[in-house]
Amino acid sequence: MTTTLGVEEEYLLVDPVSGLPVPAAERVRAEARLRPGLGVGDVQPELLKAQLEVATPVCTSLDEIGGYLHRMRRELSAAAERIGCRMIACGAAPVSNGTMEEISEHPRYLAIGANARRLADVQLIHGMHVHVAVPDRETGVQVVNRIRPWLPVLVAMGANSPIWEGADTGFASWRTIHYARWPVEGQPPVFLDLEEYERRIDALLAVGVMLDRGQVYWQVRLSERFPTIEIRCPDVQLRADDAVMLAGLVRALVVTALQQHDDKAPYAAPDQELLRAACWLAARDGLDGDLFGPVGPGGTARRIEAGDLVAELLAHVAPALDEFGDTARVFALVDRLIRQGTGAGRQRDAFAVGGLRGVLDLLISDTSAACPAIRPGGNGRPERG
DSSP states (O other), X not given: OOOOEEEEEEEEEEOTTTOOBOOOHHHXXXXXXXXXXSOTTSEEEOSBTTEEEEEXXXXXXXXXXXXXXXXXXXXXXXXXXXXXXXXXXXXXXXXXXXXXXXXXXOHHHHHHHHHHTHHHHTOOBOXXXXXXXXXXXXXXXXXXXXXXXXXXXXXXXXXXXXXXXXXXXXOSBHHHHHHTTSSSEEOOOOOSSHHHHHHHHHHHHHHTSSSSGGGOEESEEEOSSSSEEEEOOSBOOXXXXXXXXXXXXXXXXXXXXXXXXXXXXXXOOOOHHHHHHHHHHHHHHTTSSEEEOOOOTTOOOOEEEHXXXXXXXXXXXXXXXXXXTOHHHHHHHHHHHHHHOOHHHHHHHHXXXXXXXXXXXXXXXXXXXXXXOOOBOTTSSBOOO
């Protein structure tokens, strides 16, 4: 079976000395278009003029995902440097001066700015979105239901935003906390079927708190543009190969959910408030503490050490990873993540040693770094060391 996928990433442009955001997205896009490495539609503006978004084409393999992400990061980083700024992949801007940021000159973004007011002006946060194809929207709703319990571990593994306004927030993913201020965000409820999914979104639109369906900022949702499930909970990743790892895990989660749906297997359906609390804890501690594990059909919550929950996730999706030939790569990258830490942990280490200068140097260097060799064990599982 071939299940296609794609990845979107959001980046920030900063001054190389101060680290402050630089509203130069259009200049960087224009500079990048002068080079052959990027297609016309590969790079898009984001809400703020200091932000860029890239999107891979529809891909069938992690090799394709990795190739596109590395090339786009490399080309855009070079374009930013040529005009005097730097591009960084971090879930939250490590430095800001507290002033309102400039909204991109795009009708939709200007309308969002007018509607959300100061909330839009300080939206200096950046995510990674993974799209995975599903047969139809009705089936997609059931996939959303089955993926919900795994959102906290994805938040924890994808944490890359501990520094905000020059200080450690105490959270591994400050982006997750910051994003929660929007009216429709976080963890979706359980839906009976597609009709209920559409009805609830239509009711939100009727209230007027969002402009369109694109502002349904749930951590997992049906895409309104593509025949896909879209998982949006990870921060943008410091290293492109960690993004590849998360993309592989997400595709395997979706495929596992599809198979279990076909088999009419039961699934955990944690209450909305419990799942929100689990994601809050994951955003605070990342992989450095306990997490809430997926609850059973009875709804009983359980705390579990983060590494053990990651192991449960890998066991849950292992057959799907095997099906795509992704096991060795994903397991090895997860092993490295456990040993070396998330982007949040690596930023904190840099902050402890070199302050904000150390964080900026790490972000600038790792955003466009080439992927190092990852050596799996002979049985296809990662070697420990």
